[in-house]
Amino acid sequence: EAGVAQSPRYKIIEKRQSVAFWCNPISGHATLYWYQQILGQGPKLLIQFQNNGVVDDSQLPKDRFSAERLKGVDSTLKIQPAKLEDSAVYLCASSSIRDRVVAGNTIYFGEGSWLTVV
Amino acid sequence: KQEVTQIPAALSVPEGENLVLNCSFTDSAIYNLQWFRQDPGKGLTSLLLIQSSQREQTSGRLNASLDKSSGRSTLYIAASQPGDSATYLCAAEHNNNDMRFGAGTRLTVKP
Numbered sequence: 001e002a003g004v005a006q007s008p009r010y011k012i013i014e015k016r017q018s019v020a021f022w023c024n025p026i027s028g029h030a031t032l033y034w035y036q037q038i039l040g041q042g043p044k045l046l047i048q049f050q051n052n053g054v055v056d057d058s059q060l061p062k063d064r065f066s067a068e069r070l071k072g073v074d075s076t077l078k079i080q081p082a083k084l085e086d087s088a089v090y091l092c093a094s095s096s097i098r099d100r101v102v103a104g105n106t107i108y109f110g111e112g113s114w115l116t117v118v
Numbered sequence: 119k120q121e122v123t124q125i126p127a128a129l130s131v132p133e134g135e136n137l138v139l140n141c142s143f144t145d146s147a148i149y150n151l152q153w154f155r156q157d158p159g160k161g162l163t164s165l166l167l168i169q170s171s172q173r174e175q176t177s178g179r180l181n182a183s184l185d186k187s188s189g190r191s192t193l194y195i196a197a198s199q200p201g202d203s204a205t206y207l208c209a210a211e212h213n214n215n216d217m218r219f220g221a222g223t224r225l226t227v228k229p
Contacts, residue, residue, distance in 0.1 A: 004161070031215075040221065041221050042122070042207055042209070042218075042219030042220050042221045042222055043162070043207075043219050044219070045216070045217065048215060055215060056214075056215065056216070091161055091162070093161075093162075106164060106167065107152075107164060107217075108164075109161030109162040109163070110161050111159070111160050111161045112160075112161050114159075
């Protein structure tokens with residue numbers, strides 16, 4: 001079974017520039033998450049999708065961050081304009097509704113997209 | 119608002135030692151408690167998930183316990199090996215899918 005795919009793995013941009021990250025979840029997983037992990041901290045949820053609808057985006061800085069999940073499969077996370085404090089790893093994760101009901105929640109993470117804003 | 123704390127932030131032990139990692143959470147009304155492993159430059163891998171009605175889960179040399187009333191969970195690693203070196207994170211999840219992570223414990227097992 002293929003895992004959660006993310007790209008690009010690494011990105012360096014100047015402040016005020018824009019960047020976009022792409023995520024392809026595990027096939028059949030209805031729930032997709034974007035997390036931000038700053039060095040030395042635990043992941044913080046930015047946005048959660050169920051199919052192509054937003055379940056929770058309360059911690060997404062909407063003045064500069066946007067995310068979409070067209071057709072309920074792939075997702076993109078965009079930052080525009082970037083600030084120095086956006087330097088972090090952006091983790092995409094997915095889970096299935098069945099896994100949640102049967103086993104609580106088995107969530108699968110991608111390897112992350114590392115962003116450095118200079 | 120749920121806050122998750124992990125102590126210690128870093129731990130270094132010789133190979134073969136048994137060790138305990140601690141996780142505390144402020145809101146005991148959780149749906150489940152999950153332990154993850156994160157290797158440098160990688161994403162998170164789920165190790166053990168304890169549902170709110172359970173007290174512990176075991177997988178190989180790993181055992182995780184949950185005490186909701188005291189807001190604590192522990193991850194016990196038996197006979198540690200250098201390959202166990204990684205950052206271990208716990209996450210408390212509520213029924214509304216809100217999952218809060220601790221900052222992690224960075225474990226180094228020396229040969």
